[in-house]
Amino acid sequence: MVEKGDMTNMSVQSLPSSLKETRTQGTVTFPCTVYRADASASEVPHPFITKVHWHDAVEILHFIQGHFRVRIGMEEYDICQEAFCFVGSGKLHAIYSADGYLEEALLFSPYILESPGVDSAERDLIAPLRRGQLALPLMIDESSPAFCQIRHEYQVCQAIFESRSRIQGDQHMLEDAASQLRVKAALMNILATLSETRLLGEPSGKEDPxxxxxxxxxxxxxxxxxxxxxxxxxxxxxxxxxxxxxxxxxxxxxxxxxxxxxxxxxxxxxxxxxxxxxxxxxxxxxxxxxxxxxxxxxxxxxxxxxxxxxxxxxxxxxxxx
The missing domain is CATH 1.10.10.60 (Homeodomain-like)
Structure with missing residues (x-):
């Protein structure tokens, strides 16, 4: 269930990162990577906190287990069941979970999907996404007809990164051509699914300047x-x-x-x-x-x-x- 909530009383134990993430996600030539937050991975319990920040990459958040409070722009949401959240380029966002959490994130530059040709996919979907002229759905949970297909394609991406990437710090670097192509294909399939289920639209223009x-x-x-x-x-x-x-x-x-x-x-x-x-x-x-x-x-x-x-x-x- 996804509901608006209140993040006023967050405690803080997370390490700092810039308001705008300036580091390259993945590699310079393939700016795409994954992250994971798993409460069971640490012997010492601590909350999961991602402070307010923004980046040029598009981010797909997968909330798998636990209770999360998410802020996107000026709206706050409570998430207590499996769901996907799409964060567009330039969007201020923050995440908090007290304990028992399991969350994954996939970040990518829309430029990895572009092609030199000007077919319908490039003209109507990829180019508008790259220019910030395509509104991604905020949240998708099990009630959405797109949920199962998106989860499948997302898990394909995660599996490729887990098995084929080189890890440097908290960065997953995907460097071989075949793996990059498969990740691109999965991201394309996610975009196609959102289009087929009419979950894409034009930016509302209502964001507070x-x-x-x-x-x-x-x-x-x-x-x-x-x-x-x-x-x-x-x-x-x-x-x-x-x-x-x-x-x-x-x-x-x-x-x-x-x-x-x-x-x-x-x-x-x-x-x-x-x-x-x-x-x-x-x-x-x-x-x-x-x-x-x-x-x-x-x-x-x-x-x-x-x-x-x-x-x-x-x-x-x-x-x-």
């Missing part, structure tokens, strides 16, 4: 988290007064600007705690906290533990997010 400006605000926070950040500066980026900006930010993000700033700082601090021997006081200063005491209080609020305990825990059981 302020979301594009909000990306600049989130990017500013990411780039300046180590400094003192003033609400007046953030509001000015969106040409709003502070009161209206705070209301809009909470409506769009499900949290206040201060909460988002602290989450960003805590994520960076968690990286430094794992990857360096810097004293806690130094990490607090480097991450923009006014004092070590404030840092420890905020860190405990968001992670449920102290910076020192977190550092020791990660050395024994490194978290995988």
């Amino acid at each position: 302020r979301l594009e400006t909000l990306k600049k605000v989130l990017g500013y926070i990411r780039d300046h988290f180590s400094e003192k950040i003033y609400l007046s500066d953030l509001a000015q980026l969106m040409n709003m007064n502070e009161q209206y900006f705070c209301r809009f930010f909470r409506m769009a993000m499900g949290k206040t600007p201060l909460t988002y700033i602290n989450e960003t700082r805590i994520r960076q601090a968690s990286v430094l705690l794992q990857s360096s021997e810097l004293p806690v006081a130094q990490i607090a200063e480097d991450c923009g906290f006014c004092s070590p005491g404030h840092f420890i209080t905020a860190f405990r609020k968001f992670t449920g533990t102290t910076p020192k305990r977190y550092r020791n825990q990660q050395r024994v059981h490194p978290a995988s997010f």
Whole structure:
């Protein structure tokens, strides 16, 4: 079942990533890859959190098991049964699941599907998808006539990546021609299924244009988290007064600007705690906290533990997010 929900009270233990993912998904010549989040794969229980971000790739999310809260643009959804979610290029999105989750993601650049010819498929489906002129369905669950076929083609892609890809970090690199061709064919079949079942359409044009400006605000926070950040500066980026900006930010993000700033700082601090021997006081200063005491209080609020305990825990059981 897919319902609108509330993500306001997310806790934070995930590692940082840029608001816009600038890394190549897969390889430069074949920008396509897969990811997996499996609660049973870790000895130490932790929530699955993908913070608000966007990328140029199209993403197909497969929610297999567990309860998920998903934000796409300014809408929030509760997902508690198997479903697929399609995230178009440039869409702000975030995911949260507390425990018991199993989720997969397939990301690809629409350019891998293009062909030099101008047949009907290229003209009516692939080119519009590449230009952002084709609206993908938001959610598809078992009630959709397209569900079984999409699941089959999706599983074909996953099986190919699992058996034929080279893994580098969390990246799956698919390099042989036959495997790439089979993945392209499966993606084409997914697009064809969506077209045949009339689940594709034109973009509604209803997305709030302020979301594009909000990306600049989130990017500013990411780039300046180590400094003192003033609400007046953030509001000015969106040409709003502070009161209206705070209301809009909470409506769009499900949290206040201060909460988002602290989450960003805590994520960076968690990286430094794992990857360096810097004293806690130094990490607090480097991450923009006014004092070590404030840092420890905020860190405990968001992670449920102290910076020192977190550092020791990660050395024994490194978290995988």
